[in-house]
Amino acid sequence: MGSESEKWILMVTARTPTNIAVIKYWGKRDETLILPINDSISVTLDPSHLCTTTTVSVSPSFHQDRMWLNGKEISLEGGRFQSCLREIRGRAQDVEDKKKGINIKKEDWQKLHLHIASYNNFPTAAGLASSAAGLACLVFSLAKLMNLKEDNSQLSAIARQGSGSACRSLYGGFVKWVMGKEDNGSDSFAVQLADEKHWDELVIIIGVVSARQKETSSTSGMRDTVETSALIQHRAKEVVPKRIVQMEDAIQNRDFPSFARLACTDSNQFHAVCLDTYPPIFYMNDTSHRIISCVEKWNRAEVTPQVAYTFDAGPNAVMIARNRKTAALLLQRLLYNFPPESDTDVANYIIGDKSILKDAGIKDMKDVEALTPPPEVKDNIPPTQKSKGDVNYFICTRPGGGPVVLSDETQALLDPITGLPK
Amino acid sequence: MGSESEKWILMVTARTPTNIAVIKYWGKRDETLILPINDSISVTLDPSHLCTTTTVSVSPSFHQDRMWLNGKEISLEGGRFQSCLREIRGRAQDVEDKKKGINIKKEDWQKLHLHIASYNNFPTAAGLASSAAGLACLVFSLAKLMNLKEDNSQLSAIARQGSGSACRSLYGGFVKWVMGKEDNGSDSFAVQLADEKHWDELVIIIGVVSARQKETSSTSGMRDTVETSALIQHRAKEVVPKRIVQMEDAIQNRDFPSFARLACTDSNQFHAVCLDTYPPIFYMNDTSHRIISCVEKWNRAEVTPQVAYTFDAGPNAVMIARNRKTAALLLQRLLYNFPPESDTDVANYIIGDKSILKDAGIKDMKDVEALTPPPEVKDNIPPTQKSKGDVNYFICTRPGGGPVVLSDETQALLDPITGLPK
Numbered sequence: 008m009g010s011e012s013e014k015w016i017l018m019v020t021a022r023t024p025t026n027i028a029v030i031k032y033w034g035k036r037d038e039t040l041i042l043p044i045n046d047s048i049s050v051t052l053d054p055s056h057l058c059t060t061t062t063v064s065v066s067p068s069f070h071q072d073r074m075w076l077n078g079k080e081i082s083l084e085g086g087r088f089q090s091c092l093r094e095i096r097g098r099a100q101d102v103e104d105k106k107k108g109i110n111i112k113k114e115d116w117q118k119l120h121l122h123i124a125s126y127n128n129f130p131t132a133a134g135l136a137s138s139a140a141g142l143a144c145l146v147f148s149l150a151k152l153m154n155l156k157e158d159n160s161q162l163s164a165i166a167r168q169g170s171g172s173a174c175r176s177l178y179g180g181f182v183k184w185v186m187g188k189e190d191n192g193s194d195s196f197a198v199q200l201a202d203e204k205h206w207d208e209l210v211i212i213i214g215v216v217s218a219r220q221k222e223t224s225s226t227s228g229m230r231d232t233v234e235t236s237a238l239i240q241h242r243a244k245e246v247v248p249k250r251i252v253q254m255e256d257a258i259q260n261r262d263f264p265s266f267a268r269l270a271c272t273d274s275n276q277f278h279a280v281c282l283d284t285y286p287p288i289f290y291m292n293d294t295s296h297r298i299i300s301c302v303e304k305w306n307r308a309e310v311t312p313q314v315a316y317t318f319d320a321g322p323n324a325v326m327i328a329r330n331r332k333t334a335a336l337l338l339q340r341l342l343y344n345f346p347p348e349s350d351t352d353v354a355n356y357i358i359g360d361k362s363i364l365k366d367a368g369i370k371d372m373k374d375v376e377a378l379t380p381p382p383e384v385k386d387n388i389p390p391t392q393k394s395k396g397d398v399n400y401f402i403c404t405r406p407g408g409g410p411v412v413l414s415d416e417t418q419a420l421l422d423p424i425t426g427l428p429k
Numbered sequence: 430m431g432s433e434s435e436k437w438i439l440m441v442t443a444r445t446p447t448n449i450a451v452i453k454y455w456g457k458r459d460e461t462l463i464l465p466i467n468d469s470i471s472v473t474l475d476p477s478h479l480c481t482t483t484t485v486s487v488s489p490s491f492h493q494d495r496m497w498l499n500g501k502e503i504s505l506e507g508g509r510f511q512s513c514l515r516e517i518r519g520r521a522q523d524v525e526d527k528k529k530g531i532n533i534k535k536e537d538w539q540k541l542h543l544h545i546a547s548y549n550n551f552p553t554a555a556g557l558a559s560s561a562a563g564l565a566c567l568v569f570s571l572a573k574l575m576n577l578k579e580d581n582s583q584l585s586a587i588a589r590q591g592s593g594s595a596c597r598s599l600y601g602g603f604v605k606w607v608m609g610k611e612d613n614g615s616d617s618f619a620v621q622l623a624d625e626k627h628w629d630e631l632v633i634i635i636g637v638v639s640a641r642q643k644e645t646s647s648t649s650g651m652r653d654t655v656e657t658s659a660l661i662q663h664r665a666k667e668v669v670p671k672r673i674v675q676m677e678d679a680i681q682n683r684d685f686p687s688f689a690r691l692a693c694t695d696s697n698q699f700h701a702v703c704l705d706t707y708p709p710i711f712y713m714n715d716t717s718h719r720i721i722s723c724v725e726k727w728n729r730a731e732v733t734p735q736v737a738y739t740f741d742a743g744p745n746a747v748m749i750a751r752n753r754k755t756a757a758l759l760l761q762r763l764l765y766n767f768p769p770e771s772d773t774d775v776a777n778y779i780i781g782d783k784s785i786l787k788d789a790g791i792k793d794m795k796d797v798e799a800l801t802p803p804p805e806v807k808d809n810i811p812p813t814q815k816s817k818g819d820v821n822y823f824i825c826t827r828p829g830g831g832p833v834v835l836s837d838e839t840q841a842l843l844d845p846i847t848g849l850p851k
Binding site for chain 1: 657659660663664667668690693694697698700701702704705706707708709711714715718721725729
């Protein structure tokens with residue numbers, strides 16, 4: 008490569024969704040390779056509302072690997088980034104771009120440096136699985152840049168080494184992370200159970216709940232659970248395998264009552280083993296509990312469940328409604344029980360797919376204040392003042408597609424001349 | 430019995446303690462006989478601070494069985510009262526009081542009616558096991574009135590049929606409820622592991638926590654757990670039996686670190702199986718969680734645990750400190766993190782054994798406000814305004830003795846002439 012050609016920059020931009028587990032991953036059998044103690048199943052969330060966009064670029068003019076997250080430079084020195092980078096570089100292929108006159112031999116990738124910029128279209132600190140989408144997007148975009156021959160399942164096994172649940176973000180729709188048996192992790196990867204069109208009437212509403220306490224990281228939390236919980240092995244070996252089979256059936260048959268029952272009980276059991284950890288881990292708070300009570304009360308009042316809920320390693324509620332009509336009724340209940348502060352614009356309180364708000368007949372705060380208690384609430388006690396502000400906002404979304412390359416260069420996060428964030 | 434003699438009233442007054450389980454009872458194998466799915470172990474609380482006093486009386490002039498709780502007449506028709514009354518009447522013996530000229534034959538007890546008055550020296554609604562102390566006191570006092578030959582263990586099997594945990598209130602100190610194997614429940618009763626003098630340096634502080642939500646009754650809660658939790662049988666069959674052996678050893682050897690570890694983990698596991706119930710049951714709230722965090726943080730900062738905690742079917746925290754010095758340090762931490770409302774008199778906020786307050790160097794609100802963050806709190810953030818009022822009050826107490834007959838007639842709750850509440 009001559010001095011003239013050293014000015015080139017090759018870049019790829021990709022977008023990858025987040026996912027929410029409906030049969031939970033909690034506990035590793037190998038901390039370094041990130042191998043789980045049980046299978047898990049997730050729903051991929053529509054990237055229009057929750058996704059990571061990542062631009063990866065390579066140039067002989069780059070002097071070191073660098074990364075920016077949401078515009079701020081971050082260290083790539085962590086073992087998990089290094090695992091992913093090493094695994095991908097090891098599989099890199101020859102890349103030729105005749106138009107730009109670029110010719111990279113596979114062995115060149117070991118010497119070439121990368122610039123990476125990543126952006127979440129949702130608050131990173133909100134506990135919405137940003138690391139899952141982020142690591143998946145890093146692996147996917149690098150694989151495209153370096154022309155890897157591996158398919159998405161094989162890539163998922165690389166993403167897994169960055170962040171366990173990231174492997175499930177390599178596919179859209181409904182995804183299973185097969186735990187695998189091998190010590191080297193080669194058979195621990197994600198497979199798609201069904202794409203997002205298979206069950207497209209589902210609507211997802213996420214309640215971003217205010218947290219008063221700093222949370223335990225999921226990495227240290229699950230390590231503590233495996234080391235101290237007297238129930239986790241029984242869960243992993245006896246309970247989850249049956250639920251995995253049942254959940255696959257429920258998804259295959261679009262059987263919402265079974266889907267809801269399994270998702271709710273498995274979320275609750277995950278939080279139960281957290282509580283059985285020593286010292287105990289509390290991810291849900293009183294607001295989370297009240298959201299569950301609101302949904303459970305309604306589900307019991309109906310002949311068949313209307314809404315499933317699931318909570319990850321934080322207080323946020325992910326609610327899955329069986330269809331749009333149910334989602335509108337759910338939104339009314341949520342706004343009745345968890346109204347925004349009086350000075351909030353409803354448009355900032357319900358974000359994402361706002362058409363659900365229209366279905367619910369809500370235009371502004373007056374409509375929220377006019378909401379009457381749902382029929383299943385017998386005591387008729389209006390929500391207390393205290394409830395206001397317990398939820399920061401709600402995001403309306405749906406099951407969505409997997410990673411895609413964004414070929415439109417205007418969407419790149421790095422400047423094509425400088426290789427630095429735009 | 431002639432018309433003249435019909436004016437006599439015979440009465441017995443007794444006092445019975447409450448108890449707090451340190452290895453929890455949760456789940457029945459027989460709903461009617463109240464037979465548990467595992468052994469449990471409790472500490473009896475000093476009746477000076479938490480007890481039930483009951484006066485039972487019999488007279489040929491009484492026309493029906495009647496009962497008053499805290500001065501208010503209540504129904505005796507519930508199956509549990511009826512079970513206890515039937516079991517005791519069936520074991521009644523001849524009673525002769527020569528001084529009063531009373532002679533009751535054992536068969537007379539089937540026809541004679543009872544008046545019963547019961548009083549808790551603590552708020553009934555506070556979730557402090559009032560039913561345990563109440564049923565135990567009912568059975569104990571009736572047994573004395575009717576001259577039963579049964580010992581306290583045999584009486585505990587009767588009290589068990591009124592309220593499971595009541596059987597553990599028939600003894601002071603450290604008590605084990607043996608689950609038994611028989612279908613008729615004859616071998617399911619309480620035994621004393623050690624009396625209250627065996628380990629008398631322990632100090633108990635109870636935080637009565639404000640609840641925002643109505644709680645699930647423990648009767649329906651444990652039924653739901655047995656029917657729906659995928660973890661409860663594993664707990665009952667695999668986990669608890671080992672813990673029972675370890676807890677007996679810890680008590681025998683006054684091994685506080687083991688005692689604390691077992692009490693805390695078993696409380697947490699009980700709440701974990703509640704969360705694993707469908708629909709999930711939440712007894713602890715954010716304040717309970719914060720009390721646990723406060724204790725855990727301190728325990729981790731010390732070489733060896735200073736305080737154990739345990740929570741029953743509600744948000745109240747029962748903390749067991751290894752000795753008086755530790756209890757004073759605990760009280761400082763609790764008052765720092767959970768101060769009373771500014772207009773509260775400290776004497777109404779810390780009740781029971783107030784000498785601990787003196788040990789902690791607290792005389793009034795000024796002393797509370799002057800408390801500095803404990804050394805294990807690194808962030809140095811003062812407790813928020815919000816924390817005030819999260820705890821209603823604290824009760825300082827200790828392990829205590831078993832049921833006693835109060836021979837001083839002035840302590841009777843019924844008028845010796847009318848047989849009605851004083």
